[in-house]
Amino acid sequence: MKTGTGIIKKEEIRNYPDYDILICAPSAYDEIVNELYVLNDGNMDHVYEISEILKSPKPKTFVNVHDRLCGELLLEKYDYYKNRSNTVNDSESMVLPFLGISVTERCSLNCEKCIALMPYYQKPNNFCFMHNLPALERLVKSVDKILEVGFLGGEVFMHNGFAEFLEWAINQEKIKSITVLTNSTIIPNKKEIELLKNDKVIFGIDDYGNLSLKMEELIEIAKAEQIKYYVLSNEDWQDLGDTTRNNYSEEKRNKIFNNCSFKDCHLFLNGKLYRCQRQAHLTNLGFCESIQDDYVDYTIEKGADEFREDLKKLLQERKYALAACDFCKDITMHINRIPAAEQRIPFVEKGED
Ligand code: SF4
Ligand code: SF4
Known part of the structure; x- marks a missing residue:
């Protein structure tokens, strides 16, 4: 590791607490995270993924645990966030750095x-591909490029028709890479495995310990079928709250939004493009009424230019x-920070003894 004073051993990172440390590596992500975990005495509060570097001007310690994009696409992501922070952004092109597509409410x-x-979906549904297709087509028509599509649920393999969504995305020239993330509880079917082998696709296998019962099997399949994959482990989450309205002042709400690291996890859900995943589900579940400016509605017919303007304003x-x-x-x-994937214990009414 070079610090300006020469090469140091990894243990010596501790001697430079005031430095911002950027770790770049073509492989061995999990090993690096594990090493940092040990070096930091189990404290990962200041270990961020590379997407955060692109968005945040004040990094502390970074490691790339998520982005498996090729260098070229990562640089394009960087350009996007850099241009967005310019006061005058006169870029004519409309590039989406990330677009989540929700295929199911089931997990x-x-x-x-x-x-x-x-856990709040009482009667969860799968989304119908044919029903969503016109809106997805309008969305793709209204942008120049989507650097990464991430398929999300729920759990994507709960949806028997997931292959239709995946095949469609693979065939879109404007979509440059695709991530399929699983909680490692279900083995994909034959058709899905064939599609996962596509060059554009990266398969993210979550490691939630004992909950991820099929993880080893999925890794074996990925190796045997030459599917590009990564295992996401040792990750902690952030507690964003529940479904209670807080009645914050406008000033406080704006501050929360502007500091939020999830505000660029855009999500297409049932015909509408939302700024973030949590907003999409709060709205879909009926806890929150998103006002018209808060999403782009692709269920309605409009010219591509009008959609572009809406996207520019929202994103x-x-x-x-x-x-x-x-x-x-x-x-x-x-x-x-909270531990990942803690399960909700179903509420059981207690009867008389
Ligand atoms: S966080 Fe848990 S409940 Fe939510 S989609 Fe992932 S695996 Fe399912
Ligand atoms: S709604 Fe989305 S953008 Fe707003 S604070 Fe919550 S997670 Fe962040």
């Missing part, structure tokens, strides 16, 4: 602090909070 786990609020220029931010804790970056 095989029941995580208490799920950002997609899965690039927006500096004030969403209605949904009133439901979130102040998650100024990297506070409220």
Whole structure:
């Protein structure tokens, strides 16, 4: 590691507490995270993924645990966030750095602090591909490029028709890479495995310990089928709150929004593009009424240029909070850390003894 004074051993990182440390490596992500975990005495509060470097001007210690994009796409992501912070952003092109697409409200786990609020869905549905296709087509038509599509649920493999969504995304020239994330409880079917082998696709295998019962099997399949994959382990989450409205002042809500590290996890859900995943599910579940400016509605017919303008306002220029931010804790970056995937224990009415 070079610090300006020469090469140091990894243990000596501790001697430079005031330095911002940037770790770049073409592989061995998990090993690096493990080493940092030990070096930091189990404290990962200041270890951020590379996406955060791109968005935040004040990094402390970084490691790339998520982005598996090729260097070229990562640089394009960087350009996007850099241009967005310019006061005058006169870029003509419309690039989406990340677009989540939700394919189902169903999940095989029941995580208490799920950002997609899965435990709150009483009668969860799968989304119909044919029903969503016109809106997805309008969305793609209204942008120049999508650097990364991430398929999300719930759990994508709970949806028997997931392959239709994946195949469609693979065939879109404007979509440059695709991440399929699983909680490692379900083995994909033959068709899904064939599609996961596509060059554009990266398979993210979550390691939630004992909950991820099929993890080893999924890794074996990925190796045998030459699917590009990564295992996401040792991750802690942030507690964003529940479904209670906080009635914050406007000033506080704006501060929460502007500091929020989830505000760029854009999500397409049932025909609408939301600024963030939590907002989408709070709205879909009916806890929050997102006002018209808070999403782009692709269920309606409009010219591509009009959609572009809406996207620019919502994703690039927006500096004030969403209605949904009133439901979130102040998650100024990297506070409220909680263990990943803690399960909600179903409420059982106690009878008389
Ligand atoms: S695995 Fe947990 S966090 Fe992921 S979608 Fe399901 S309930 Fe939510
Ligand atoms: S609703 Fe607002 S505060 Fe909550 S996660 Fe989304 S952007 Fe962040």
